[in-house]
Amino acid sequence: DAKTTQPNSMESNEEEPVHLPCNHSTISGTDYIHWYRQLPSQGPEYVIHGLTSNVNNRMASLAIAEDRKSSTLILHRATLRDAAVYYCILSTGANSKLTFGKGITLSVRP
Amino acid sequence: GAVVSQHPSWVICKSGTSVKIECRSLDFQATTMFWYRQFPKQSLMLMATSNEGSKATYEQGVEKDKFLINHASLTLSTLTVTSAHPEDSSFYICSAPTGNYSPLHFGNGTRLTVT
Numbered sequence: 001d002a003k004t005t006q007p008n009s010m011e012s013n014e015e016e017p018v019h020l021p022c023n024h025s026t027i028s029g030t031d032y033i034h035w036y037r038q039l040p041s042q043g044p045e046y047v048i049h050g051l052t053s054n055v056n057n058r059m060a061s062l063a064i065a066e067d068r069k070s071s072t073l074i075l076h077r078a079t080l081r082d083a084a085v086y087y088c089i090l091s092t093g094a095n096s097k098l099t100f101g102k103g104i105t106l107s108v109r110p
Numbered sequence: 111g112a113v114v115s116q117h118p119s120w121v122i123c124k125s126g127t128s129v130k131i132e133c134r135s136l137d138f139q140a141t142t143m144f145w146y147r148q149f150p151k152q153s154l155m156l157m158a159t160s161n162e163g164s165k166a167t168y169e170q171g172v173e174k175d176k177f178l179i180n181h182a183s184l185t186l187s188t189l190t191v192t193s194a195h196p197e198d199s200s201f202y203i204c205s206a207p208t209g210n211y212s213p214l215h216f217g218n219g220t221r222l223t224v225t
Contacts, residue, residue: 032211038154041219043205044154044205098156100154100155100156
């Protein structure tokens with residue numbers, strides 16, 4: 001699987017938007033961009049995924065660069081419950097196998 | 111939405127004993143399930159891919175005779191840690207896709223402590 005790079009950590013304030021960046025310069029044409037998050041002592045939770053176009057769902061938005069070499073996960077209004085490790089992962093999706101990197105730890109200040 | 115249930119959520123066992131962890135897809139059928147392991151302050155590491163009705167596929171460096179995987183039905187996969195040792199203490203997490211190109215749904219993990 002192609003590799004992604006994310007900052008180690010980010011802090012945000014409650015009720016403010018959060019932009020979590022991800023670089024994937026070696027992405028291939030068939031790679032989907034997936035985002036998962038993991039709260040402490042829990043299994044990961046699916047957030048969003050996309051291929052080329054920006055995507056929105058009830059949890060977040062995914063903005064994908066035109067050259068697809070980077071993407072940004074957008075949480076529109078951070079809450080304390082959004083504090084978690086967020087993983088940006090590339091996968092062809094054929095068998096859904098995911099390889100997790102270190103992710104970015106998001107802290108939310110009240 | 112799709113739910114993956116994992117049991118037990120935590121277990122403590124003595125060194126040398128075996129422990130079985132169950133992973134169930136509650137409202138969908140899963141021909142494939144994935145088993146991950148996570149050590150404290152580290153990321154998830156894929157251990158093996160469990161295939162219904164056939165042998166599991168193990169990642170490099172994972173001992174198949176130590177981590178026995180059985181996927182006997184479309185809704186249940188089990189991971190047995192045989193002859194557990196303290197270094198096997200970890201957070202074990204299973205996951206399953208609802209379809210070929212669908213997101214993974216994860217269980218809530220099993221915290222194994224070997225004393």
